[in-house]
Amino acid sequence: KSVDDQNNNLIIYWDDKDSKSRLIRLYKDNNGTVKQERLQDYAEQNSVDTEIMKSILNQVYSEYPADSYGVVFWSHGDGWLPYKNPSTRWWGQDTSDGDYRMNISDLHEALSVAPHFDFMLFDACYMQSVEVIYQLRDRTDYFIGSPTEIPGPGAPYEAVVPALFSQDKPEINIAESFYTVYAEKYNNGIGISNENWTGGVSVSVVKISELPALATATKGVLQTAASMQQRANIDITGILCYDPLRSKSYHDLMGLMKKIQENQQAFDNYAHAYQNAVVWKNTTDNNYCTYPSGYGEMVSMNGFEGLSTYILRGNDVKQDAYYRQSVEWYSAAGWADVYW
Numbered sequence: 001k002s003v004d005d006q007n008n009n010l011i012i013y014w015d016d017k018d019s020k021s022r023l024i025r026l027y028k029d030n031n032g033t034v035k036q037e038r039l040q041d042y043a044e045q046n047s048v049d050t051e052i053m054k055s056i057l058n059q060v061y062s063e064y065p066a067d068s069y070g071v072v073f074w075s076h077g078d079g080w081l082p083y084k085n086p087s088t089r090w091w092g093q094d095t096s097d098g099d100y101r102m103n104i105s106d107l108h109e110a111l112s113v114a115p116h117f118d119f120m121l122f123d124a125c126y127m128q129s130v131e132v133i134y135q136l137r138d139r140t141d142y143f144i145g146s147p148t149e150i151p152g153p154g155a156p157y158e159a160v161v162p163a164l165f166s167q168d169k170p171e172i173n174i175a176e177s178f179y180t181v182y183a184e185k186y187n188n189g190i191g192i193s194n195e196n197w198t199g200g201v202s203v204s205v206v207k208i209s210e211l212p213a214l215a216t217a218t219k220g221v222l223q224t225a226a227s228m229q230q231r232a233n234i235d236i237t238g239i240l241c242y243d244p245l246r247s248k249s250y251h252d253l254m255g256l257m258k259k260i261q262e263n264q265q266a267f268d269n270y271a272h273a274y275q276n277a278v279v280w281k282n283t284t285d286n287n288y289c290t291y292p293s294g295y296g297e298m299v300s301m302n303g304f305e306g307l308s309t310y311i312l313r314g315n316d317v318k319q320d321a322y323y324r325q326s327v328e329w330y331s332a333a334g335w336a337d338v339y340w
Contacts, residue, residue: 001034002162009064010161011039013056015047023060048102053110061115069115070164071140074123074154104135105326111139119144119171123155126243129308130253133206134215134329142171142279143206144178147250147308148242148287148301151201152194156181171205172280179203179282186284189298199288199298203281204306210277212332217266217273219334224263228338234260234311240303245291249319254305274305281306312340 003010005027015021021042029035040059045052061069102110117140122128128145136143159181163173182201189199222228239255241248254274261267283304290296310327312320312335324330 001028001032003165008165009066010164011060011064013047013060015045021045021047023056025064048106050102050106050110053102053107054113057110057114061113068118070119070121070170071114071117072121072123072155072164076124104132108136108139111136114139116140118142119174121145121155121160121174123150125149126250126308128204128206128306129250129310130214130333131310131323131327131329133208133307134211134332135327137208137211141208143208144171144175144203146202147204147252147304147306148202149289151182151197151199151288153197175203175205175280175282183282183284188286189288192288200284200286200301202283202287202301202304202306204278205280206277206307207279210273214270214273214277215329215332215334217270218257219337220266221257221261221263221270222334222338222340224266225260226262228260228340231338231340233313236311236313238303239311240301242308243289244299245289245296249310250308251311252303252305253307253309255303256309256311274307278306 010026012024012026013021014024021044023039023042025037025039027035027037047053047056119142120136120140122143122145125146126148128143128147133143155178159177160174163170163177166173179201182197185196185198186200187198192199234256236251236259239259240252242250242252254271257267257270257274261270281304283301283306285301286298287301288296289299309329310323312323314320324336330336
């Protein structure tokens with residue numbers, strides 16, 4: 001209701017299990033009532049197929065050109081590793097006639113037909129990972145998301161939608177609106193439900209143009225740490241784990257660098273680069289985390305700095321091999337240089 005729909009378009013591609021995929025535009029009638037314009041219905045399709053996503057993106061951005069663009073991805077998410085085995089990382093889920101997910105490399109390819117975005121919001125769990133962001137770095141200026149699970153109901157769109165169309169710092173306004181709604185409801189999980197989410201929230205914003213400097217500063221820390229040169233196994237004690245009840249694949253990036261650094265100047269350079277890259281972050285004291293079975297409990301966010309990373313420790317040979325071969329952050333940040 002508060003968006004100027006004469007100068008802004010909100011286009012939604014919507015695919016759920018109960019009806020066919022459709023493309024809609026939200027607008028206001030002469031009385032100011034919000035309506036849905038049904039732009040197109042699609043035959044049953046796998047919405048996380050790369051070519052199908054490309055066709056939808058092509059359609060939307062050719063028919064609704066604008067001076068600037070943002071995009072929101074809403075679905076299930078699990079980070080950076082390929083979908084095909086139990087410890088996988090991916091975004092999106094389509095269960096129309098199977099169980100399909102979209103690997104981050106495929107998402108990057110699908111976005112090649114879209115314009116460059118001012119911001120990209122992932123309303124999906126565990127997507128605020130340095131590996132994911134670095135892989136998608138040429139597609140957007142700012143990346144907004146959570147390094148841990150998002151609240152069960154997803155983004156509070158009644159607050160987020162107006163922020164999407166802010167003229168000044170939309171990326172910050174989006175993150176703040178996402179965070180504030182759930183922070184005000186926070187009660188350490190007491191009485192938690194999707195209708196009354198009291199289980200907390202964690203959100204951050206990353207400025208993509210600062211990622212090269214962050215990668216260089218990471219190299220500096222690695223190359224001045226004798227333990228890294230000696231390939232001593234990293235002690236993860238005290239580093240915040242964002243998925244402690246699941247695969248334990250996401251740890252706080254700043255927490256890791258604090259743990260391994262052995263040169264104050266190199267770390268100071270790193271901290272400065274990190275501050276420039278992670279331009280906004282906030283969390284409630286605890287967050288709700290689920291077991292694979294679906295049940296969960298509250299876990300501490302002590303040590304939260306807004307961005308997760310994977311720590312190579314030899315616990316999953318297949319996963320580690322993929323990380324070394326296919327995750328661009330591994331080489332960019334200097335892990336390959338110290339033969340880690």
